[in-house]
Amino acid sequence: MNPFTFTQARDIDAALSQLASGEARPIAGGTNLIDLMKEGVMRPGRLVDINGLGLDRIEDGPNGGLRLGALARNADTAYHETVRSRYPLLSAAMLAAASPQLRNMATNGGNLLQRTRCYYFYDVGTPCNKREPGTGCPAKEGLNRQLAILGTSEHCIATHPSDMCVALRALDAVVHVRSTKGERDIPFADFHRLPGDRPDLDTTLEPGELITHIDLPDADRFKAHSAYIKVRDRLSYAFALVSVAAALDMDGKTIRAARIAMGGVAHKPWRVEEAEGALAGKPADGHAFGAAADILLRGAQGFGQNDFKLTLARNAIVQALTTAARGTDYAKGEQR
CATH class of the missing domain: 3.30.43.10 (Uridine Diphospho-n-acetylenolpyruvylglucosamine Reductase, domain 2)
Structure with missing residues (x-):
């Protein structure tokens, strides 16, 4: 070191x-x-x-939402009564992450800043465009079972590892940051980057900016029908091969509105609003869910070892939406 x-x-x-x-x-x-x-x-x-900055509070936010302090620990956030009752999708996603020991240490702000998980990125003895731009991406022809099938570029196929961020993307969170130059709010859709020709940049944070809190808008209409599905190699302490955060606003058996975000498939949490719009006014059934999955996965491409994700991702989307339609299971979290 x-x-x-x-x-x-x-x-x-x-x-x-x-x-x-x-x-x-x-x-x-x-x-x-x-x-x-x-x-x-x-x-x-x-x-x-x-x-010691005092940024660890969870409190009411603007417009009926909730404000999550950047230094609140993941465990405290996931088990917070308001989060569990009003944002069960977020609680379930956070409890599916890492291990209890890590959740007790990790902070909300730090969760957003996790670096992408790729064998070559972590191995300084190999080339990696994320670590050293211009050196190449051996993952495309090498060990890529865990890696991306959406939003990739010729320079990088790494995946973003966070579970929390998948739920935050589905919930339209906003990240508040400060620096010596002032303050700004970043919509969650714009916080993380696709690799493009600068895979070394994971987020749109400017040098010197510090995350102070994360704002969640009011999401009461989605709390009764939500599910977080995480498919991984083992139940404990493993990153997602594919994960799906799904939430539905239901009128009987008809979908009024939907939110769907995916993890384990791209350099950032993946969401396609067109797929959500396609569910509006449709019955909550496998046909509608499959059609939405096809839109979400439009353009998906495997790189050999991760070709199985093309089928796995579609099945996970349909399963998450089917589970959400049945109703939120507030008792589940770590078991998923």
């Missing part, structure tokens, strides 16, 4: 001042950053401990 300076920020202004330096990185739970530093993938010259 390279040497680095460690400081503790006494308040948010002090933190932002230190983060204005290009070599500084914030650290809270450190559940991803420390791994990356141990492997030599990231080598920040300074770590700024932000745990």
Whole structure:
């Protein structure tokens, strides 16, 4: 591990001042950053401990929604009574992630900043356009079983690993950030990037910006019919091969509106509003769900080892929508 300076920020202004330096990185739970530093993938010259900034509250947000502090721990968020009752989709997604130990350490803001999971990205002995732009993407012809089938580019086929972010994308969350230059809100759809010709950039955060909170709009109409389906190699502590966050606004057996987002298939949480629109006014049945899945997966492409995801993803979408139509199971979380 390279040497680095460690400081503790006494308040948010002090933190932002230190983060204005290009070599500084914030650290809270450190559940991803420390791994990356141990492997030599990231080598920040300074770590700024932000745990003392008071950004750990979960409280009512604007327009009847909910505000999640960036430093609230994943476990505290998932088990928060308001999250469980008003945003069960988010709670279920978060409880499907990682392990209890990691959820107790990981923060909401840090969850959004997880780096994509790819064997070549984590192996500094191999080329990787995400780690060193211009060196190539051996995953396209190599070990790609876990990797993307949507939104890929010739430069990168890595996948975003978060479960929480899949639910936040379905719920139209907004990320609030601050820097020494001011504040701005980033719609969740615009927060993460597809790889394009800059796969080294995972998000649209500017240098020195710090996530302070995440706003959820009012989603009461979707809370009674939601489901998070995560397909993985083992039940405990594994990243998704494919995951689906689905929520329906129902009128009897007819769908008024739908929200569908996917994980494990792209460089960012994947959502296609056209697929949701195709469900409006339709009966909640397998035919309608299959048609929506076909729209969501339009243009999907496998790279050999991950070709199975083309079928798996369609089946997972239909299963998630079918489960959501039956009604939210508030008792389920970790078991999914």
